[in-house]
Amino acid sequence: MNKMMEMEEQMKEKLCFLEGFVSAFRDGAHTDIFLKAGNGPPIPSHKSLLATKSEIFKTMLECEDIKSGSMDTVTLPELTHAELRSLLEFLYAGSLPNPDADAHAGPLMLASDKYCVPFLRKFCERRMLGSLGPSNALDVLEVSDACSNHGLRERAMEVVVKHIEEIVFSDKYEAFALKNAHLCVDVARALVVQLKARKDGQT
DSSP states (O other): HHHHHHHHHHHHHHHHHHHHHHHHHHTTTTTTTEEEESSEEEEEHHHHHHHHHHHHHHHHSSSHHHHHOOOOEEEESSSHHHHHHHHHHHHHHHHOOOHHHHHHHHHHHHHHHHHTHHHHHHHHHHHHHHHHHHHTTTHHHHHHHHOOHHHHHHHHHHHHTHHHHHHHHHHHHHHHHHHHHHHHHHHHHHHHHHHHHHHHHHO
């Protein structure tokens, strides 16, 4: 028991020590690069932190224009300002407040895939699995398909098929179908498989 308490105390001390990185980000202390989203003002950050958290960022920051200082802004147009701030907050802190995590899990999952941040990918996967339901199953299905996350995709598909009447007659499904014809085909096939299994079970 004492050993466990000692390890817990050491973990708390380590987290407190690492919070200095978060404070540096929030205060904009000694920043040397700006990241700009598709909207809103640029956000100051630190090249060294970005390079250690993502191999993609590391490669981007080794660009001659950035190394020479002739370019001090990197644009990530696929993210909104709020999503970019949440991405940076995670890179500095390794976590996110619940409201931000729930609101931005989808876009951050896509960002984790694009910028190769495995820890963020796992974090977003857990958040989406924890909140998965009829209201967001299509969003999760779309994101998991884009990221080739087969486990998450399968779980989302199960929810869609289970609540097919509620989902397929919603306005959201119409918009989803226009963008994701291949997923609609997969939904139809999964539904047929389920109906056949029920029919076979009754005979």
